[in-house]
Amino acid sequence: AVLGWRGLDSIARARIALTGDLEQTRGMQLTFAQLQSDCEHLAGSNVLQNRVPIAAVQNQLTLIRTVFADNQPSRLQVISYRLDGGKLTRRESAATRDLAQLDALWSSAIKDSDTSQGVMLQSDVSAMALRLWYSDGLGWRTDTGNLMAAAGSSAILPVATGLEITMRLRGNDNSMLKIFLLGAV
Numbered sequence: 001a002v003l004g005w006r007g008l009d010s011i012a013r014a015r016i017a018l019t020g021d022l023e024q025t026r027g028m029q030l031t032f033a034q035l036q037s038d039c040e041h042l043a044g045s046n047v048l049q050n051r052v053p054i055a056a057v058q059n060q061l062t063l064i065r066t067v068f069a070d071n072q073p074s075r076l077q078v079i080s081y082r083l084d085g086g087k088l089t090r091r092e093s094a095a096t097r098d099l100a101q102l103d104a105l106w107s108s109a110i111k112d113s114d115t116s117q118g119v120m121l122q123s124d125v126s127a128m129a130l131r132l133w134y135s136d137g138l139g140w141r142t143d144t145g146n147l148m149a150a151a152g153s154s155a156i157l158p159v160a161t162g163l164e165i166t167m168r169l170r171g172n173d174n175s176m177l178k179i180f181l182l183g184a185v
Contacts (some may be wrong), residue, residue, distance in 0.1 A: 008112065024124065024169055031121040032178050033092060039078050039163055039180040041065040047076070054182065055110060055158055056130035059083040061165075062109045064102065067095045078105040081121075081129045082112065084168060089095070089118035125168040133162030140164065 043053050043064040054063040061081040066074050075095035082089050089171040093105040094114060108114040131140045161182055168175045 020077070024122075028167070028169075028176060031088060033079070034121065035163075035165065035178070035185055036180055038063060038065050039182050040182040041067070043076055044183060045159060051099075051103070051106070054132065054163070056132050056163070057141075058130070059128050060112070061163075062106070064106065069095075070174045075099065076102050078102070078109045078114075080112075080114070083093045083125055084117070086126065087120050088122040088123055088125050088128065088167075089120050091116045091118040113133045122167075122169075125167055126165075126169040127175075128165040131164040132160040134158045135161050 043066050045051075045053070047066070048056045048064065051064070054061070056062075059082065065077055065079055067077045068074050075097050077092040079094045080091045080093070091114060093109065093114065096102055096105070105114070109162050130143075131142050133140055138158075159175070162179045163182055164177065165180070166175045
């Protein structure tokens with residue numbers, strides 16, 4: 001009876017551990033699927049009139065995506081991903097066609113002062129690193145949040161064509177890396 005109890009106990013413990021790993025994996029799959037959708041619908045420079053459509057800094061990704069709804073014109077929406085306290089959240093602004101309103105939404109998202117309700121995508125994330133690929137000969141870049149300020153408002157901004165995200169979950173020594181094409185509808 002004791003041997004049977006030990007065997008049953010070890011099976012139950014293994015099942016609990018596997019269920020936790022499965023939930024983390026499922027959460028990462030959903031997170032990457034949402035990122036894929038957002039990256040595919042990244043707003044083009046022809047619509048944004050020399051505005052930066054994406055900014056990546058440590059633990060923060062902000063982008064402008066095009067929203068398509070039935071029987072309505074296309075609109076723009078600011079999306080922000082934030083890692084704070086081990087929780088990865090996604091926020092989305094109201095969709096708009098007004099570029100002045102879009103600028104205000106972008107500014108509040110960059111400053112992390114937007115009041116929209118965030119959706120937690122994944123918990124227990126210990127680190128998130130972001131890089132953008134630019135086809136201007138300089139390749140991968142990190143900390144692109146101040147790219148527009150450095151270039152000046154009248155300068156032609158380089159266009160990012162790829163996004164690399166590396167995430168590490170707590171209790172896991174391995175990182176998960178995913179590369180997305182930007183604007184590849």
